[in-house]
Amino acid sequence: SRHGLSSIGSSWFRRASTLVRLLFAALHNGYYRNIESVVEELAGRGHDIFLGTERADSALGGQVIVDRLTQRWPRVSAGPVARREQRTRFLVTKVRFALDYLRYLDPAYTETSGLLDRAEARTPIAILALSRRGWLGSAAVRRRLARLLDAIDHATPPSPDIERFLDAQRPDVVIITPLIGLIASSQIDLLRSAQRRGIPTAVCVWSWDHLSSKAIIRDAPDRLFVWNGVQAQEAIGMHAIPADRPVALFVGRAAHEARCTHEDERLGRQVDVLLVLGHIAGDRLVAEFAEL
Secondary structure: OOOOHHHOOHHHHOOOOOOOEEEEEEOOHHHHHHOHHHHHHHHHOOOEEEEEEOOOOOOOOHHHHHHHHHHHOOOEEEEEOOOOOHHHHHHHHHHHHHHHHHHHOOOOOOHHHOHHHHHHOOOOHHHHHHHHOOOOOOHHHHHHHHHHHHHHHHHOOOOHHHHHHHHHHOOOEEEEEOOOOOOOOOHHHHHHHHHHOOOOEEEEOOOOOHHHHOOOOOOOOOEEEEOOHHHHHHHHHHHOOOOOOEEEOOOOOHHHHHOOOHHHHHOHHHOOOEEEEEEEEOOEEEEEEEEO
16 A cells, blocks of 8 residues: 555655654643653654643543653653634634534435534534525535635634744644544644644544544645554545545554554554654655654
8 A cells, every 4th residue: 555654665764863843732631642652762862842732631641641751851841732812713613613514414424423413513503504404415515615614714814822832832843633623623723834834744643533533634734644544545535635645554464453443542552553753854754753
């Protein structure tokens, strides 16, 4: 598969001689459960690392992991990630929820999935009214409305708070997880601000089923790290990610794919995963990688 690790090319995996600053941006500290040993490996190589979170700690208990990493490695720090200001957050959040709802009206998403019901609770009333009157039954109509909403979303000015945050952090690469949650988040705004500055970006898909059960990936990062070849195809087919962006971590590892269960998701470090992280060396992306 073109999305497997072996097909990317050995030169892509050479160890960089340049030490860089990596900005991790997680929705909450619980997401660091699956990449703790990657952070350990990168810290051990001497890179500066910031472990950021948009929200308070979760029931997954990730604060303990972040505390352990910052206490062990002097070049690892942690703190909050800036969010979009309230005055513009409400509008873009509603627009993005509406886009997700339009996605779930597609016949590819069955009624038994429960996604449409979950989306309705967050969708603007005007969009729901159009749907209940049958005006969104046509795929062509949905596409036109989605293009309009997407244009509104992208026309929203950058967040000054996020811009100041990036000014202060000065990262060489931004790694975001999960990006595709079904809740209000400013992670997409952080991704866009980083991309406007020419900072390489990566997104780590946290769970094996997130591309089919969560929100749309609205902007393609430089690298999208997925669990397996199926997810790589979902990224291309369902999220319109360019074919050279997904990196499937389980391709060619059938025994490990078989272990990709819900239990593995809950106990993330029991899964033997290769996580590849792109960063700057000279003027091109190379990779640092670690085995969990």
